[in-house]
Amino acid sequence: WPEATRRIVIAHETGHHERHDPLWRWFAGIACAVNWYNPLVWWMSRRLALQCEHACDASVIHQGVDARAYAKVLCDLAEDAPATVQAMAMSQRSSLESRVTRLVRQKNVSSTAGVFLMMLWIMTAALASAMLGPQNSPKEDYSPVEIQTRWSANPFPGEP
Secondary structure, eight states, X not given: OOHHHHHHHHHHHHHHHHHTHHHHHHHHHHHHHHTTTOHHHHHHHHHHHHHHHHHHHHHHHHTTOOHHHHHHXXXXXXXXXXXXXXXXXXXXXXXXXXXXXXXXXXOOOOHHHHHHHHHHHHHHHHHHHHHHOOSSOHHHHSOHXXXXXXXXXXXXXXXX
């Protein structure tokens, strides 16, 4: 492999190591073995594997590798996969298309816009909740005599 390809592969696999992906995938394998009859568990295990790959792809891009160059390396490794078994760990054919599409069509949405929209939604929900308010006030629940009795009661009756 050329030096650039080696650096990309090492950065990707280091991302798996830093995120403890093999451990999480091992837990997912155990969950699949225990719940072999449940298709939801198998689906979640596949989604976990795909999300691990997406996260490592994002970490490689975050390190300064050009997204299109990285996508080309993934495709080249998948093309050479029968010849090199090591490449299959990084670019499985089942997830290759979604990974390359995600790399090439990255949307640069500002995270501050998302935070602003979330805060706006929370504030709207809080305002609506405050406007609805409680249906009855606490004053209506207890008589003034009962309130006075409760205020004058000893909170610790067992003590002298």
